Amino acid sequence: MFQLTGEYECKMDAKGRIKLPAGLIRQLSGSGSLSFVINRGFEKCLMLYPKQVWDKKTQEVNQLNIYNPKERQFIRYFYRGATEVSTDSAERILVPKSLIEYALLDKELMLLAYHEQIEIWSKDRYAAMLETEPEEFSELAAEVFGNRQSPGTD
Amino acid sequence: MFQLTGEYECKMDAKGRIKLPAGLIRQLSGSGSLSFVINRGFEKCLMLYPKQVWDKKTQEVNQLNIYNPKERQFIRYFYRGATEVSTDSAERILVPKSLIEYALLDKELMLLAYHEQIEIWSKDRYAAMLETEPEEFSELAAEVFGNRQSPGTD
């Protein structure tokens, strides 16, 4: 559906609006008013899903059995904070206050787009998150890229 | 897909533009506007991937399970800094400021192309990197290639 890529530096203004970078808009194919769902992500970042992606995901989650405690818990966790947002006339989205608090966002942000989603981080916390190479990175890389020729990764 | 080779000396201008050497362009088969993805590499160099190569890699990375903490972190680390860049009318790419800082790039650069990717180094740091003890290198080679024939390093 999407094959998003890119790290973008951007800013949130005093009203909690984020201008989506032009490069990202371009990948989301098309101008017009774009629609997303935003919710709480792991490690206290926010996740932004194009509406179509969100719809696909909810369909899967809705298959789960709410009478099963674990699955019930997952459903709640999945939906936590989910809010629909769309771009205004200047291609900005308005982030709900509760989510701004959750992710400790301030003026300076980083967006990390991959696959079908976009993570939103405060610039500081993003830098801190990437500071250390994950353990077993090379092992995982070997698995992911096949363990023969140079995994390359980056 | 590609079998890039070569060490190229080149320059970055005050605007952060790098002219890709003609020899490299030739290997990338074709003129026209070329598209790449650049991101942070190991040892603080930058990595430049032809767009097709990047897409192939992301396809594999996107198979990972975002609900698994290790795999999630791997995804983020893999993507860190990723920015799409394409050549301008003079076959130059514009390197994002944040990546210039990361790799401590200044005017004089070295490009090292191998396999399907291109490393970008400041000339100084490239020289320093290559200075690392040759003795260690042979041990390294022995380890990497086991006791089979040597590939003829250089």
Added chain:
DNA sequence: GGGTAAAAGTGGGTAAAAGTGGGTTTTTCT
């Protein structure tokens, strides 16, 4: 081997695009 034409590389001005901020109107909620 040197002159010359072509290709490669470099630099900067400028118009257009992207990003930013804030005032004002409209909507919504109580």
Added chain:
DNA sequence: AGAAAAACCCACTTTTACCCACTTTTACCC
């Protein structure tokens, strides 16, 4: 109805892409 929040609009700043001109290097030919 009044307050608060959201959407709209406009103006301004910053960044990027395009264009053109100039320098340097390479390749070729006599």
